[in-house]
Amino acid sequence: MKQNRKRESLRLGTVAKSLIACMCVAALGLFYVYGKTRINRLGDEVGKREATLTATEKRNAMLAAQLAQLKSPAALEQRCQQYNLGLMSPKDTQMVPLYEPGPEWDAQLVKPADPVTATTAKTKTPVLAKKPQTKVMARR
Amino acid sequence: MTAPRQNVRVLIVIGAVGLAFAGLAFRLFQLHVLQHKELLAQAVANSEQVLHRQGRRGQILDANGNLLANSLSARLVFADPSVTCSQAVTTAHALAPLLQMDEATLAGKLSSPGHYVRLKQKLNEDTIQQVRALKLKGIGFEDQFMRLYPNGELASHVLGFVDAEHKGVQGIEASMETFLQGQSGYEVVERDRRGREIRASRIEDLAPRDGFTVVLTIDQVIQHVAEVELEKAMVEFRPQAATIIVSRPKTGEILAMSCRPTFDPNKAGDATADARRNRCVSDLAEPGSTFKIVTISTALSEGLVRLEDRFNCENGAWLYGGRLLHDAHPYGVLSVEEILFHSSNIGAAKIAVERMGQARVYDAMRNFGFGNKTGIAIPGEVSGIVHPLSKWNKLSISRIPMGHEVSVTPIQMMMALNAVANGGQLMKPLIVKSVLDEKGTPLMQYTPQLAGQPITPQATALMTTALRKVPSPVGTAPKAAVPRYDVAGKTGTAQKLENGQYVNKFYSSFIGYLPANDPQISIYVSLDDPIGGAYYGGSVAGPVFRAVAEKVTQYLGIPPQQQPNSDDTKKVASL
Secondary structure, eight states, X not given: XXXXXXXXXXXXXXXXXXXXXXXXXXXXXXXXXXXXXXXXXXXXXXXXXXXXXXXXXXXXXXHHHHHHHHHSHHHHHHHHHHTTOOOOOOOGGGEEEEOOOOHHHHHTBOOOSSHHHHHHHTTSOOOBSSOOOOOEEEEO | OHHHHHXXXXXXXXXXXXXXXXXXXXXXXXXXXXXXXXXXXXXXXXXXXXXEEOOOOOOEEOTTSOEEXXXXXXXXXXXXXXXXXXXXXXXXXXXXXXXXXXXXXXXXXXXXXXXXXXXXXXXXXXXXXXXXXXXXXXEEEEEEEEEEOTTTTTTHHHHOOBOTTSOBOSHHHHHTHHHHSOBOEEEEEEBOTTSOBOGGGOOEEEOOBOOOEEEESOOHHHHHHHHHHHHHHHHHHOOSEEEEEEEOTTTXXXXXXXXXXXXXXXXXXXXXXXXXXXXXXXXXXXXXXXXXXXXXXXXXXXXXXXXXXXXXXXXXXXXXXXXXXXXXXXXXXXXXHHHHHHXXXXXXXXXXXXXXXXHHHHHHHHHTTTTSOOOXXXXXXXXXXXXXXXXXXXXXXXXXXXXXXXXXXXXXXXXXXXXXXXXXXXXXXXXXXXXXXXXXXXXXXXXXXXXXXXXXXXXXXXXXXXXXXXXXXXXXXXXXXXXXXXXXXXXXXXXXXXXXXXXXXXXXXXXXXXXXXXXXXXXXXXXXXXXXXXXXXXXXXXXXXXXXXXXXXXXXXXXXXXXXXXXHHHHHHTO
């Protein structure tokens, strides 16, 4: 068999081309594997985040319900009694009506007639031409 | 010799290798072509899984955004009895204390026929972890939702409740089911050898949609005030039942609605059907004297009477149609205004008989909406009973004006009074304010709707003048007067009808609005068969009206019409 073999010199160009082709295939393979791994890792990450989101939403709903329970008028009344805060509704006589400023209030303000009066008027309290309608109440 | 033998060997090896490859090729052909369908199905079944996800049921909020109903995630624990039946006793012994169940009952469930049995629902996460730690075979968990009503009994008749499948059964839960229910979603996922999801290979992903949020016109604080006062009346007068409605006359918005007996929607199964019924929309009663508002306001509106017109009230007993009609107190000649604030049955009957006639009385009832459902968004509403003219007897015209021979619901009566308070405009009751999507953007806004104009604004002004005297020392309900506020109202005390006979039981009510000149709120209170002596609407329901009105006017900041007593002011100023 030996005598049948022909000695041929390896051509550098062919070897280089083969190497480049192999490297390209290898690079593509590696990139594919890297890509797949990365996609899987990101998928896992998304899954974890989704689980966290779901858990947070559940917790949020539970806390909202707890907050509603704590804010309910019955619970607040119970707490007031429990801590003996002495809170009670004001009596009729403890309420004094105040007058709420509004557009009609502004319209009824007496405006200064000349600039000289205007400069002095800035420091003065505006005078009401007419008593406005009662709108709000304040508790004393 | 060597060459042929060598060739044979080579042929044998080639043949063997060829056969092996041929076998493999056939097997591949068999697997990929001949058995493709069933093997593909098996492969998909092994790796793929379809997960159904339920959308969360929407929230119910009050007018100020306070939470009234919400859905929380919970879990249920189930068993596969085909697996657990062999060790039912030991499994039951381990599980019973954690699930707080009877051991024998649990063992029975674990050894029942079939492949699925629910052991316990609505378990918290701690219990789930404890059960999981036992590593019992044939025991599994499922996600589910749990409906929670954070305020317990508050507004339970309005909210209603849901069944085990999380579907609305009563109240707003049922009427707004379309909006509240979420849409289910599903995921088709691929799992690895250990059963973990390969998130990157998720095949289909249709996210569930949570239900929409329903915002009511109910105000949590006003509802609480109304319920507390109604409960006090229940303790004091021990009636069989009681109802209260607080509304805004100008828009028909319901601010509070409650009845007694009541129930906790978190444990709706524990309550009787009687306690769960919303009596404000589903219970009928003869209204009594509160119904005089309907006939007299129509007579005023049509110019048939004036407030000053006088009628002889026959000193408390009037024979009409062969039957005597009585007043609670004997009166002589009364004006229409006096007939209203003294609540004379004879006076009201005479207005109907002498000035109105049957047709007008009947039309008045129909125009005020009696005999029809108001259309409130609460299931179970009834129309009431208004007999057609053809079924009236000769006494009907004298009995209907004082609220007999007619049956109405509290919500119908409330809306009729609101028409008087609202310049004659009859509004449709409004209990749902809006529907919001997940981001809080309004999908639907419900606006006040006019249902009719039974009387003129002039007639309502005259009615208000007369009704303001009812909660005064000369009227029938001095206990309903609210200090510093002008109140217009009407009492009602109707004898109850049992087996076709009027018995010594009463349906006591008070209905009113304030401030009389610019009504901001209207309140209806009724007590069915109060015990303990007092039964007049003014004595029984009047104080409840007053207590609620005092607190609600403060809460809403409705300015009083009268200045406080000067002595009291001095006392406060000195504090």
